[in-house]
Amino acid sequence: MGPSNPAGDAEPRPRGGSPLAGVAATRGGSPLAGVAAALLDADGRVVWWSRAAQRLLGWTGEEMTGRPAREVLGEVPEPGDPTAGRRVRLRHRSGRVVEADVRVSGADGSAERLVLALAPDEACGWDQDRDIARALLAQDGIGVAQYDITGRLVRTNAAMEALRPPGAGEDWLVRLAARDGSGTAGAAFEDVAATGVPLAGGVYEPVPAGGSSALSLSCFRVEDVLGTPRGVMVEASRVAEAGPGQRIDAAYRGAFEIGQSLDVVQVARDLTRVLVPGLGDHATVDYPEDVLEGRDPAPGYPGQEASAPRRVAVRTSEGAWPERLIQVGEAIPRVAESPEIAAKFVGDVLVADAEQARRILGGDPERIARFLPEGTHASLGCPLYRRGRFFGYAAVYRTRGATPFDETDIRLMHDLCARTATAIDNAFRFAREHQTAVVLQRSLLPPAATRSTAAETAGFYLPAGGSVSVGGDWYDAFDLSSLRVGLVVGDVVGHGLEAAATMARLRTAVQTLAELDLPPDELLARLDDLVRRMQVEAEHPDTVGGSCLFAVYDPVARTCRMASAGHPPPALVTPAGEVAFVPLAPGPLLGVGDHPFEVTTLTLPPGSTLVCYTDGLLGRDVAAGSERLKADLAELSGDFGSPASLGEAVLARSPHAENPADDITLLLARTHAVPEESTAVWEYPADLAAVGDARADVRGRLEEWGLDELVFSTELIVSELVTNAMRYAGGPVTVRLVRDRVLVCEVSDPSSTQPRLRRALVTDEGGRGLFLVAQLTSRWGSRYTTRGKTIWTEQDLPEGPARPR
Template sequence: MGGTTAGAGRAPHATADVATAVLDARGVVVRWSEAAAELLGWTAEEVCGRPVRDLFAGEPAGETDETRIPTDGRAQLRRRSADPVDVTYRVVRLQPSADHLMLLAPTQRVVDWEQGAHLLAGLLSQDRIAFRVHDANLNIVLSNVHSGPSGAGSSVVHSVTGPAPRTSARDVEAALRRVLETGVPLVGDYLGTTARIPQREEVSLSAFRTGVDQGAPVEVVALYLDTLGQQRVRRDLALLHRTATRIGGSLDVTRVVRDLVDILVPAFGDLAWVDLADAVPGGDEPPRLAGGGELHVHRAAMASAGDDPWPAGLLQLGQQVPRVPTSTTLRAVQEGRAVILNRAVVSDVLDGDESLVRMFVPEGGHSGVWAPLFARGLVLGNLTVWRTDQQDPYDERDADLLAEIASLAALSVDNARRYTRERRSVLALQQRLLPRPVGDHPGAETAGHYLPAGEGTEISGDWYDVVPLPSFRVALVVGDVAGHGLYATATMGRLRTAVRTLADLELDPVELLTHLDDRVQQLTREADLDSPVGATCLYAVHDPVTGRCALASAGHPPPVVIRPDGTTEVIGVAPGPPLGVGGMPFEMTVVDLEPGSVLALYTDGLIEREDGDLDAGVRTLAEDLARLCGPGRSLDEAGRALVSRFGETAHRDDAALLLARVRAIPADDMAHWEFDADPAVVATARRAAAEQLDAWGLAEMAFTTELIVSELITNAVRYAGGPVSLRLIRDGALVCEITDPSNTQPRLRRARWTDEGGRGLFLVAQLSTRWGCRYGRQGKTIWAEQPLTPEPVDFASLI
């Protein structure tokens, strides 16, 4: 069939390009057609009487007869005024004469005819494509549909066996007529059923015009394509894609299975549920089971189409799957295979126990699929989908699809399970490394809170600590290790230990952070890391005797003070570099704190905002603290209330909060004296200490205290010079402090029995519960602590 564009005039005839010639028995041209003259440019007068071989530009290819006249083939023929033309020819003998008829056509034209013939034959043999050619009156002139009328008088309405779901046969006829009139092709515009493809409801119509004859349409070709298979493939791929994208990003086991059933209903079935092994939500591996019995499985998620409630007869959310017998079907699922279900199959699996059947087969459920959540050799649970209102039963292709969906879901469930297990372990380690949340010290009442990051985020290295120091002082620490996971938690534990060790040396905050910075750099070298171990830290020491708090920061957010009158203040601590950077000094800030003031130390997880404005986060935190930490309010309850608002949303970072309500030791519980560097002052100091103890009602402690004072002041006078000061502090214990101008480190040693001295510090260590030395900007202070209710001392053992 030839084709022209609209408006090109008369449509070409199929034989318009065929040239003919009559040859005699010797191969001489005796007749020459007008088409031959147009093809080669030679007139009949110029060709007739000449051998046909003279027209060949070379030796003709193909077969020849006994007269050496070529019978068929392909050759280059000479043209009168142009290059040779490539033609395909055939020579047939005419009966009863000896003449021959030669047919010629351009080779390209012949190739087009052959391809068109093959194409038409292919279309006519298709089983899932209905092909029809209609004339200008829409009568069917050619079709591969043999079940209905196909003659010239047949109407297009016979091309559709029944009414279409969305379009009638009359609409099809109108659509084809528009194609005839406009020449605009129709592509996939109609869905219906064809006689060629019975019982199919997904058929699209495409149509195009083949040409015009003197301005009038000639023919229209209609193709009815069976798209049911394509629609199903697209549906299956869309379902797989939706499953992978929706459940792949969650690390919560319960959310994964809930999203899974929501995806499958109603796209794949009318009811769906997931039963999970009891150990899986907690992060543990399920037991490896084979056969029936107690499966230790519970209903973890379920969904039904529409707004209908979940059927009362089926297992409800959270209920345990009852004991089931061993069966071939159950073993197939436990081995990782999907199974097509109906009521009879389920009844067979459950040995005909109707009470169990009603738990697993919904009312009206005619077809179902049961697939395992199988990952890494473990059956984490199973997935079941039933059809009640949807009429099509499940087939093997549906079972394969659900098995693939279940496999994707199983990997997500297992990833979430493993994440839950790791998160649980890291969180347990983190919490074990932190101190007791609530503490009561002479220098402050404290309450600490740790809030792990939300689900889907790894645990970080935030921590807080409270370190009791001598002389009723207390160190408050809060820090944040960069990174997440077990490594950050382990690093946090090492830093917390280092801080406690350095705090026992009674270093001031600047010295402590300097040593801690060296330790972090050492950790980086030990781990052979390209970048330093990042961490921030705020270290504060509160002295209840002076009412002062000394602070230093290593890149940490500033603390907040809530005064007893309810006013708040953000302490302007100079933020030094984070730990591990090195080469830069830290600065110390000293503030006076009224008794009853609350000092709040925190990590940045409490002040982070979506807009990144940390200053606004600090202001909001200060407002909340002022509201929650008033006089008489429990610090523990205040801290819980503060962090609870962060628990309502999925925060991205850990958070630590340490609240300390500071105290002051009354002046009546302290006594202070200063002496010259004269051995005679030892007796004066002993007498002053004894009188003060008697005034406090602690006369029974006078003897041991006089010994401690005597030994310490004697050493100070002898080795350090003056002035020498003595201070007694009474609270939960009795502390004796001797301050001298020397920086010499006192050393405890054991004297030999022949030595006349060297037993002073040994006696002090034996008479006190603990003792030590701390250094100031000028000189040092040696202190010794005794309980207010002293234990009996065996003085004979001291000799």
């Protein structure tokens, strides 16, 4: 709530100078600002309504413009009427009656009238405020000071003068510093004058600390009847220092704030906020390098040589941390071994007076100045120990008064440090589990970049940051039969080691099912069955599940078939730079069951890029995240040649990648195509006489490709497979050769019966065909198609000019 400005919008408040000068610059007190005014036309309708009229009667100018004035003001007299200057009863917008002195003025040659209204108590209101201010200044129980809007001290009472320290100047009050470190009293007075929000019971102290005690200050803004700020009124009283019991109780209540964060540095800051002012005037916390670097300290006494402590948190009740003391981030200088120093590492609370503290530091004045705050008369130190491990050291110093630390203080210090050490240990346990899950997950993911005949891929995985444990996101890219490539991206429900273990089982299952050459929809159906069995085995079934996208790209046919189990659709970037999301029909999440999955088939030109991801890349607002990803891909796709560089650029632009709230997985695949001159296809009727034609066609094409070394083996393979197809499956039979990094031979027939390799007996007349095929090839297998099945084989190409690049 800011102060009102009768003259219009307030200008920016300048900084600097007098603490209240900024408010003075925004205020212009005008005596007419409180006079309600309305301009009426010849028909008695309102054509203009002032802000003061709105304050007096509640009606806005928009509501009154065009309305008859008599509805609010009653019958308005003419300017020459003797009743034009009388007191009348006006109707407020709320329905109540408002009395006001009304004046009516006219102009020569115009029928318009100006109506002015002034509440009868406006003239004496400021005098009443002055009476109240005079009463405040006259009392002697509370110190009172009045400042005008420029920050000049107007007057004080005797009680305030009694609070002024000896020899202090007139500005002593505004120079006091807040005990909580929020700033000076002058800055607080300025904020009160600017906003009108009062200050209640703020504790302020002299800087540097002197003999005077702290004061409790309250401040409120003083305004005139027109609402114009005229200054501030300040009340002050001495702060009664809390007794030992109150101080200890406050410190124990503050201890509940320790350990709310998994950040070990924040835990140290929480401890210093309790130590000051709970136990003393200065506090420090130091950590060994092991803790700062995320390594769990070794158990037992580390010794001085094994630890390199560094200051991580400081706090003082006397303003800024003194420059001569060791600052945050600085290494702690070594101190000669002594019983007191050894006690610091083995768990004892060290209590020392000023003389003992100087002796422990070796009496070196320079070292003493670096370690001990000026005026130290007592110190209390305690190591941060948990489960036999040294996590750091905390110390608190008293520089005001001469009260030594007692047994109650020692117990409090020990309890606070034990709670802090427990919080650090909890943070390390979380860090260990998080790191274990990250290592496990990264070890299960494939290489970041792969290159094959079908596609060039690049994968990225960013674990969740902050207090969120690693999740179950994964990606994979692997070769399939006939030069095809399988692409998969998944997201497992939950976080932590259980999610990583679930991810490992699902990734292994996807690879196994993909090796069976199952179509994408059937693969997801089998994977859904597996997740449902895992839910039965799990202690909490709701924590097992997830989403998955599976795609298969064929570089010969240049087609991509994909299906989704509740996963976001991939983005497709064409070679021309156009970006669109694939129109998938997403099925249910894995584990729901009893729902089919649909396959989407795309024909991709060579050089297209599929961008698959998990929802962590989009953020909570999926629609906005999708539009941002689409815009980034459209802008970046033309500037980055490889999928790896494009993926890095996309993550660099993502607002969620720096400190992800959820795991982010990104898989990019740049598609390739096998040239048409490297493929050959023939179709034969179901006639065993056509087997010889198949051998002849294959022999001729291999000789054309310069693969004479593979003619014999390939003829035998084709002869066996085509003969079996014609004998047991009928026709037509299709033979396809593909020359790339390997020679692929495919024989397709209309039967859905899968072949089975078996060992023939000596007396058997057949059954050795597939055994011979297996001996002549590097890999072989079969897969279902929409019109039957395909048996495929792969043979390594000989080294030489016939091997394509």
